[in-house]
Amino acid sequence: MTTLSPRRGAPSSYRPDARNGMLAVPYLVPALVLYVGFVLYPLVDTVRLSFFSWSGFRTRPQDFVGVDNYVRLFTADPVFWRAMLNSVLWVALSLLVPMLLSLVLALALNRRMVGRNVFRSIFYMPAVFASITVAAVWRWIYNPTMGALNQLLDHVGLGGLAHEWLGDPSIAIYSIFAASIWQAVGFGLVLFLAGLQQVQQELVDSARVDGANAWHVFRNVTLPALRPTTAVVVVLTVINSLKVYDLVVGMTGGGPVQSTQVLALWSVTQSFQNHNVGMGSAVAVVLLVISLSLVVPYLVWSLRDNK
Amino acid sequence: MSSSIPSVRSGVRRRARPDWFRAGLWVALLLALIVWSIPFLVMVFTSFKANADAAASAPWLPPSEWHVANYADAARTGRLATTAVNSLIVALVKVPIGLAVASAAAFALSRLPFRGSRVLLAVIVVGSMVPVQIALSPLFTEMLNLGLLNSLAGLVLPYLAFGIPYQIFILHGFFSAIPVELEEAARLDGASTFRIFWRICLPLAVPALGALFILDFVATWNEYAIAQTLLQSQSNWTIPLAVQGFSTQYSTNFGPLNAFIIMSVVPVLIVYLLFQRSFVSGAFAGAVKS
Numbered sequence: 126m127t128t129l130s131p132r133r134g135a136p137s138s139y140r141p142d143a144r145n146g147m148l149a150v151p152y153l154v155p156a157l158v159l160y161v162g163f164v165l166y167p168l169v170d171t172v173r174l175s176f177f178s179w180s181g182f183r184t185r186p187q188d189f190v191g192v193d194n195y196v197r198l199f200t201a202d203p204v205f206w207r208a209m210l211n212s213v214l215w216v217a218l219s220l221l222v223p224m225l226l227s228l229v230l231a232l233a234l235n236r237r238m239v240g241r242n243v244f245r246s247i248f249y250m251p252a253v254f255a256s257i258t259v260a261a262v263w264r265w266i267y268n269p270t271m272g273a274l275n276q277l278l279d280h281v282g283l284g285g286l287a288h289e290w291l292g293d294p295s296i297a298i299y300s301i302f303a304a305s306i307w308q309a310v311g312f313g314l315v316l317f318l319a320g321l322q323q324v325q326q327e328l329v330d331s332a333r334v335d336g337a338n339a340w341h342v343f344r345n346v347t348l349p350a351l352r353p354t355t356a357v358v359v360v361l362t363v364i365n366s367l368k369v370y371d372l373v374v375g376m377t378g379g380g381p382v383q384s385t386q387v388l389a390l391w392s393v394t395q396s397f398q399n400h401n402v403g404m405g406s407a408v409a410v411v412l413l414v415i416s417l418s419l420v421v422p423y424l425v426w427s428l429r430d431n432k
Numbered sequence: 433m434s435s436s437i438p439s440v441r442s443g444v445r446r447r448a449r450p451d452w453f454r455a456g457l458w459v460a461l462l463l464a465l466i467v468w469s470i471p472f473l474v475m476v477f478t479s480f481k482a483n484a485d486a487a488a489s490a491p492w493l494p495p496s497e498w499h500v501a502n503y504a505d506a507a508r509t510g511r512l513a514t515t516a517v518n519s520l521i522v523a524l525v526k527v528p529i530g531l532a533v534a535s536a537a538a539f540a541l542s543r544l545p546f547r548g549s550r551v552l553l554a555v556i557v558v559g560s561m562v563p564v565q566i567a568l569s570p571l572f573t574e575m576l577n578l579g580l581l582n583s584l585a586g587l588v589l590p591y592l593a594f595g596i597p598y599q600i601f602i603l604h605g606f607f608s609a610i611p612v613e614l615e616e617a618a619r620l621d622g623a624s625t626f627r628i629f630w631r632i633c634l635p636l637a638v639p640a641l642g643a644l645f646i647l648d649f650v651a652t653w654n655e656y657a658i659a660q661t662l663l664q665s666q667s668n669w670t671i672p673l674a675v676q677g678f679s680t681q682y683s684t685n686f687g688p689l690n691a692f693i694i695m696s697v698v699p700v701l702i703v704y705l706l707f708q709r710s711f712v713s714g715a716f717a718g719a720v721k722s
Binding site: 155254371 | 454457458460471474475478492544546554559562564570571573574589593625660671672676686690693
């Protein structure tokens with residue numbers, strides 16, 4: 126009667142069923158209790174708090190102020206705009222540099238060669254480090270007097286290029302981003318390598334027999350086959366860029382003069398350090414709206430075939 | 433690549449060109465590898481340098497004298513034993529419980545579909561994709577009210593909650609792919625729903641569970657933002673808090689600092705080197721639509 130769908134398709138005998146609802150309850154309860162209690166409730170409460178003025182101390186009152194926090198945020202909070210700009214910059218740069226780099230590395234490492242596994246392991250290794258650890262490592266590399274970067278520049282006669290990499294407001298955010306490239310490339314590399322396994326070798330071979338050069342093969346065979354992988358890498362890269370927090374905390378804490386603020390950090394700084402939970406929550410809600418507007422279409426796409 | 437095409441004509445020339453290309457590519461990769469390795473190298477060398485040596489010698493050169501004492505120093509100053517035990521407890525409690533809870537929920541959502549189960553799945557999965565910082569302030573108040581602030585138990589609860597959505601997402605895919613015939617046959621033999629979950633679905637998902645275990649262990653070991661918010665006293669710190677504490681308090685003790693960093697990544701490095709394959713399949717399973 127029903128044909129077996131090998132992938133995700135739910136067979137027709139498994140239509141939603143009222144009886145299933147009862148059966149499912151015990152399996153769902155632990156997950157739902159945790160999820161509602163410690164993810165959904167805090168998220169909703171953040172939205173509520175964004176309409177209040179509150180110092181965060183339990184004994185102090187929460188005063189309803191309507192949309193005042195948002196008005197202040199958009200009209201009178203230059204640090205918020207700095208953070209917004211940096212977050213957008215981070216997303217754009219992440220899509221440009223580490224993603225392209227990981228694609229190029231994956232294409233190179235997709236062929237058989239001496240030391241392929243060593244290459245892959247080393248490029249991926251920083252990805253298993255905690256971001257806060259990566260931050261500590263790079264702070265030492267960027268140390269103005271003794272750090273490896275300035276010493277290296279000095280050593281090769283480019284001492285004039287030496288900088289206070291994390292102390293100069295005009296370049297600090299790029300210095301942090303460089304560390305994130307080191308950490309993030311392995312992730313894209315692994316995904317692209319896996320995606321390349323799905324490029325059909327017969328197609329490549331027949332294109333070559335027909336006289337296509339390497340560029341044509343890449344353009345017309347490899348790239349189209351990589352499209353689903355690329356879509357996933359793009360979405361995950363954007364989401365991860367909006368989550369950037371540990372690296373900034375570990376390397377500059379948002380300074381100097383707020384030049385490296387990002388949305389996630391500004392929200393936490395406002396709520397916890399400046400004791401302005403209302404404003405911090407308003408920043409969080411802006412971040413939530415941006416995240417959802419990116420995540421929801423991806424999820425719809427990803428879960429769609431499961432009719 | 434060239435070897436896959438039988439060279440019918442002018443075999444010599446066709447073979448020679450790709451070889452040059454390949455050599456050039458290899459050199460380019462090697463250069464990239466050297467750049468990528470410099471931070472590791474600097475870290476390892478610095479960790480064995482006495483402070484005077486660290487200040488005087490180039491960071492990329494080996495120490496003039498291998499100062500192994502840095503490691504003992506760092507372990508004492510950074511309270512490595514305490515924080516490592518805390519991190520290990522959190523990870524070893526959180527990861528298995530999280531996987532059990534996520535498996536059960538994924539099973540219900542994929543094998544017992546009911547009205548609204550797909551919407552529920554979507555609502556849950558969204559939780560794995562929003563930045564956790566959005567929820568930190570209410571989470572802090574909630575833990576304060578529950579009396580769980582500054583305790584490992586109070587850390588494990590949000591870790592579980594923020595960890596399960598992604599695992600449900602992955603396992604849902606795995607469970608959905610199990611042929612319904614298998615389940616129907618078991619039902620005809622009188623198997624209960626629990627038996628189908630426990631004896632049919634879970635065993636088939638073992639590869640996914642293994643990969644998720646590894647990924648989750650590393651993610652839990654590395655988590656910073658929630659721990660920073662909920663843990664205050666140093667005796668409760670986890671490894672990332674200790675690294676950050678060390679790096680801000682003793683930022684000029686370069687030798688011990690780097691020694692501490694290296695010791696802090698040993699567990700994840702071991703896990704990574706032992707289970708490299710899991711990282712690939714785990715990252716991929718979640719990411720690419722089947």
